[in-house]
Amino acid sequence: LYLCFDVGGTSIKAGLIDDLGNILGKMSVATRVQEGADNVVAQLAEIRNELCRNLGILPSSVRAAGIGVPGFIEIETGIVTRAVNLGWYNVPVTEKAAQVLGIPVAVINDANAAALGEMWQGAGKGEDNVICLTLGTGIGAGVIVDGKAVIGKNGLAGEIGHFCVRIENGRRCACGKTGCLETESSASAIGYYGTVEAEKGNSPLLAVKLKEVGKITSRDVTEAARQGDEAARNVIEQAAFYLGFALANIFTVNAPSRFIIGGGAAAAGDLLFKPTISSFTRFSFAGIKGEDIIVPAILGNDAGIIGLAKLADMKLKSTYPSGKDE
Amino acid sequence: LYLCFDVGGTSIKAGLIDDLGNILGKMSVATRVQEGADNVVAQLAEIRNELCRNLGILPSSVRAAGIGVPGFIEIETGIVTRAVNLGWYNVPVTEKAAQVLGIPVAVINDANAAALGEMWQGAGKGEDNVICLTLGTGIGAGVIVDGKAVIGKNGLAGEIGHFCVRIENGRRCACGKTGCLETESSASAIGYYGTVEAEKGNSPLLAVKLKEVGKITSRDVTEAARQGDEAARNVIEQAAFYLGFALANIFTVNAPSRFIIGGGAAAAGDLLFKPTISSFTRFSFAGIKGEDIIVPAILGNDAGIIGLAKLADMKLKSTYPSGKDE
Numbered sequence: 001l002y003l004c005f006d007v008g009g010t011s012i013k014a015g016l017i018d019d020l021g022n023i024l025g026k027m028s029v030a031t032r033v034q035e036g037a038d039n040v041v042a043q044l045a046e047i048r049n050e051l052c053r054n055l056g057i058l059p060s061s062v063r064a065a066g067i068g069v070p071g072f073i074e075i076e077t078g079i080v081t082r083a084v085n086l087g088w089y090n091v092p093v094t095e096k097a098a099q100v101l102g103i104p105v106a107v108i109n110d111a112n113a114a115a116l117g118e119m120w121q122g123a124g125k126g127e128d129n130v131i132c133l134t135l136g137t138g139i140g141a142g143v144i145v146d147g148k149a150v151i152g153k154n155g156l157a158g159e160i161g162h163f164c165v166r167i168e169n170g171r172r173c174a175c176g177k178t179g180c181l182e183t184e185s186s187a188s189a190i191g192y193y194g195t196v197e198a199e200k201g202n203s204p205l206l207a208v209k210l211k212e213v214g215k216i217t218s219r220d221v222t223e224a225a226r227q228g229d230e231a232a233r234n235v236i237e238q239a240a241f242y243l244g245f246a247l248a249n250i251f252t253v254n255a256p257s258r259f260i261i262g263g264g265a266a267a268a269g270d271l272l273f274k275p276t277i278s279s280f281t282r283f284s285f286a287g288i289k290g291e292d293i294i295v296p297a298i299l300g301n302d303a304g305i306i307g308l309a310k311l312a313d314m315k316l317k318s319t320y321p322s323g324k325d326e
Numbered sequence: 327l328y329l330c331f332d333v334g335g336t337s338i339k340a341g342l343i344d345d346l347g348n349i350l351g352k353m354s355v356a357t358r359v360q361e362g363a364d365n366v367v368a369q370l371a372e373i374r375n376e377l378c379r380n381l382g383i384l385p386s387s388v389r390a391a392g393i394g395v396p397g398f399i400e401i402e403t404g405i406v407t408r409a410v411n412l413g414w415y416n417v418p419v420t421e422k423a424a425q426v427l428g429i430p431v432a433v434i435n436d437a438n439a440a441a442l443g444e445m446w447q448g449a450g451k452g453e454d455n456v457i458c459l460t461l462g463t464g465i466g467a468g469v470i471v472d473g474k475a476v477i478g479k480n481g482l483a484g485e486i487g488h489f490c491v492r493i494e495n496g497r498r499c500a501c502g503k504t505g506c507l508e509t510e511s512s513a514s515a516i517g518y519y520g521t522v523e524a525e526k527g528n529s530p531l532l533a534v535k536l537k538e539v540g541k542i543t544s545r546d547v548t549e550a551a552r553q554g555d556e557a558a559r560n561v562i563e564q565a566a567f568y569l570g571f572a573l574a575n576i577f578t579v580n581a582p583s584r585f586i587i588g589g590g591a592a593a594a595g596d597l598l599f600k601p602t603i604s605s606f607t608r609f610s611f612a613g614i615k616g617e618d619i620i621v622p623a624i625l626g627n628d629a630g631i632i633g634l635a636k637l638a639d640m641k642l643k644s645t646y647p648s649g650k651d652e
Contacts, residue, residue, distance in 0.1 A: 129478060131579075143579055145471045152455060152581025153619075156611060159578045164609045167571065176612050245493065246575075252485045253457075253469055253579045255478025283490045285482060286502055293479075 001057065003065040003101070004308035005044050006110060009033060009085030012040075013301065014047045016055060016062070017309035021121040025055045026305065037091045045100050064104045064316045066308030067097060068113035072155040078107050081155070106315035110304055111158060112149035114297075115142025117307030118260045122299040127257040131250065132297065133160060135243075135265035138174070139182045145254055148314070160250065161186070165242040184242040187218035187264035193235040194221035203231035222268040236268055237275045244279025247294065251284055262297030269296070327383065329391040329427070330634035331370050332436060335359060335411030338366075339627065340373045342381060342388070343635035347447040351381045352631065363417045371426050390430045390642045392634030393423055394439035398481035404433050407481070432641035436630055437484060438475035440623075441468025443633030444586045448625040453583040457576065458623065459486060461569075461591035464500070465508045471580055474640070486576065487512070491568040510568040513544035513590035519561040520547035529557035548594040562594055563601045570605025573620065577610055588623030595622070 001024070006013040008031060015026035029047060032039050044067070052059045071083025078094025080086075098105040108116075115132035124130035128147040134140045139161030143150040150157040161182035162175050170179020171192075183189055194216040198206035205224040210216055224232035247259050265272060277290035284290065299306060327350070332339040334357060341352040355373060358365050370393070378385045397409025404420025406412075424431040434442075441458035450456035454473040460466045465487030469476040476483040487508035488501050496505020497518075509515055520542040524532035531550040536542055550558035573585050591598060603616035610616065625632060 129476070145476055145580075146474065148472065150455070150471055150580050153583050154581065154614070156577070156581035156614070157579065159581070159611055161578075162611050163575045163578045164571070177609070245490070249489045249572075249575060250579055251482070252487075252489045253483065253576055254471075254476050255480065255482035255485070257479050283503070285485055285488050288480075288482070 001062045002309040002312035003044075003048055003051070003062050003103075004068075004305035004312065005047070005065065006068040006113060006304035006308065007031060007040065007086065008070060008110070012043065012047065013305055014044075014051060015302070015305035015309070016051045016057065017306060019309075019313055021306055021309060023302065023305070024057070025051050026302075027051060031086070033086055037086070037088050037093070038096065040086070041093070041096045041100050044097060048101060062103060064106070064312035065097065065101055066113070066311040066315070067093060067105060067107045068110040068304050068308050069093065069107060070110045073107050073109055073151075074155075075108075075151050078105070080107065104312075104315050106311045108149060108308070108311055109142070109155070111140040112142040113305075113307040113311065114262075114299075114303035115144050115260070115307065116149060116310045117299055117303035117305070118262075118297055119144050119147070119307075120310040121306050122303060123260045123295045123297055124258045129254060129256045130258040130260055131158075131160070131254070131256045132260040132262070132303075134263035134297075135186050135261065136263040137186065137188050139186050139263075143254070144256075160246065163246045163250070165246050181242060181246045185239040185246075185265070190218035190221050190235055190239050190265055191216050193238065194218070194224070194232060197231040197235060203229050205229045206232060218265045219267065222271060225268070225271050233271065236271050239265065240272050240275035241279045243272075244276045244281075244290065244294075245283050247276070247290075248280045248283035248285075251280075251288065251293070257293065259294045260297050261294065262300070262303070266296055327388045328635040328638035329370075329374055329377070329388050329429075330394075330631035330638065331373070331391065332394040332439060332630035332634065333357060333366065333412065334396060334436070338369065338373065339631055340370075340377060341628070341631035341635070342377045342383065343632060345635075345639055347632055347635060349628065349631070350383070351377050352628075353377060357412070359412055363412070363414050363419070364422065366412070367419070367422045367426050370423060374427060388429060390432070390638035391423065391427055392439070392637040392641070393419060393431060393433045394436040394630050394634050395419065395433060396436045399433050399435055399477075400481075401434075401477050404431070406433065430638075430641050432637045434475060434634070434637055435468070435481070437466040438468040439631075439633040439637065440588075440625075440629035441470050441484075441586070441633065442475060442636045443625055443629035443631070444588075444623055445470050445473070445633075446636045447632050448629060449586045449621045449623055450584045455580060455582045456584040456586055457484075457486070457580070457582045458586040458588070458629075460589035460623075461512050461587065462589040463512065463514050465512050465589075469580070470582075486572065489572045489576065491572050507568060507572045511565040511572075511591070516544035516547050516561055516565050516591055517542050519564065520544070520550070520558060523557040523561060529555050531555045532558060544591045545593065548597060551594070551597050559597065562597050565591065566598050566601035567605045569598075570602045570607075570616065570620075571609050573602070573616075574606045574609035574611075577606075577614065577619070583619065585620045586623050587620065588626070588629070592622055
């Protein structure tokens with residue numbers, strides 16, 4: 001049995017998961033982020049106790065724990081170097097958690113945890129070379145090669161949101177550059193372009209929404225496109241065009257068996273996936289078919305905790321570096 | 327000691343290399359490619375005998391062999407599925423060579439062998455996450471993650487030559503697509519654009535060369551640029567612009583510690599590297615400096631055999647899958 005903690009700035013999603021990936025129990029509690037890292041680590045022990053009590057399981061039957069954190073982790077030492085939403089800078093999370101929990105602990109970035117989860121039990125089942133993208137406010141990604149998350153220089157592997165898809169006339173990204181994939185194909189980008197269409201008067205449906213609610217989300221754009229709004233459909237197709245372009249190019253690096261796409265924008269389903277696949281096929285190497293490779297994520301919010309069980313399993317089997325914890 | 331055979335369509339480069347990467351002896355012989363795979367494998371034994379005899383070493387002191395092949399290899403089985411220049415299709419090279427040589431054998435794509443060599447003893451020494459590009463007639467690349475070559479779906483990892491750098495107005499590539507990196511930044515591409523400048527009358531130096539020799543190579547363009555020919559310098563700078571653009575985007579995937587650049591076009595030195603680095607820095611994620619990452623290859627033609635020694639070493643230590651050979 002493995003304890004899994006997906007620690008976010010708002011909540012901790014926790015689960016008790018077996019070595020086959022079955023979730024025996026899970027819960028979610030507000031992160032006591034204001035009270036500092038030690039307090040959050042103490043929370044993990046409380047959650048462990050509650051999960052075990054609820055399930056009638058002895059805490060001693062839990063063999064290892066995996067912790068996911070939204071930030072950069074030095075894998076060799078298990079130190080979280082920077083997790084802005086948690087206010088953690090150079091916190092030795094692995095060491096602290098192992099002391100408090102009394103079992104081996106491995107810590108990883110949350111996007112990598114989700115990617116491991118989708119690889120192990122989700123849309124990448126049976127594969128060991130996949131890339132998992134979450135199209136949300138930004139674009140997060142986890143790159144898996146040989147069954148392990150790639151960390152890269154300064155922890156920057158998977159910063160696919162900052163792949164430049166527009167050399168010219170790109171919008172300014174939060175990162176300071178222009179034309180990043182994130183400014184074209186994230187859920188926020190779809191909302192932004194939907195707003196532009198509403199303001200231009202090209203989309204009656206979105207114009208009404210904008211007037212009523214004051215803003216347009218990717219969900220609104222999807223809804224309008226489903227109702228036949230052409231401008232809304234074009235917004236999604238443009239996002240898909242750039243996403244397919246980026247994925248075809250990214251494919252030339254590791255040639256992953258799957259690109260697994262989740263997050264708010266992926267909720268558009270075929271409206272997004274079909275044009276993404278056709279853009280991918282247009283730009284990709286002869287004979288590679290997008291429909292075999294580009295697939296929706298299927299684990300939703302559970303991807304993180306399931307991936308953390310896989311991580312804990314690798315930790316026990318010593319197939320993953322994970323910092324000093326004994 | 328390891329036996330290393332870099333088998334090309336024209337010649338076999340062979341070496342006897344120790345586990346520290348020292349080349350004790352090497353030789354090059356014409357590949358008996360017309361006589362079929364079995365005959366080429368028999369050549370390997372002859373080369374082994376000659377190398378050992380020359381060095382006064384007993385063949386029994388060789389512990390494993392690495393073989394590099396220009397083509398696609400099914401790593402799990404050690405079968406070369408396709409090596410056009412050798413005329414090999416579905417040849418179980420690992421099995422055949424292990425039988426003939428009587429030692430464990432590992433087979434790998436030649437670009438991956440060179441990348442392993444540069445990682446182990448060359449410009450990537452001390453790193454385990456690097457990408458090695460050869461800018462020649464085409465663009466070959468080896469992607470190394472966690473010290474191992476990434477193979478990918480259908481063996482397509484590292485097909486970076488077909489990264490699309492021009493969505494519009496790209497030249498037709500041999501692969502059938504347009505705007506591939508190979509059509510902009512390979513040695514051939516530099517030669518092509520040099521020819522265009524010569525024909526347009528923009529480059530007096532290249533025009534003379536074209537008239538004398540009938541064609542322009544990347545070496546001619548470099549030479550002209552060194553002599554102050556502005557059109558020639560622009561050709562190299564354009565190749566560098568697209569190369570830097572591709573590398574900055576490729577960086578977002580695995581975040582390699584090094585991009586190691588070799589091949590004919592790399593001989594331009596700073597003329598190519600400086601603008602490549604500035605293009606990389608322009609398109610890359612905040613804080614990442616191209617000059618720390620983009621470096622010239624240093625092992626030249628020996629990269630392959632040195633990488634094959636590393637492969638043979640990994641084979642012995644069972645850290646690399648390499649087909650049935652016992």
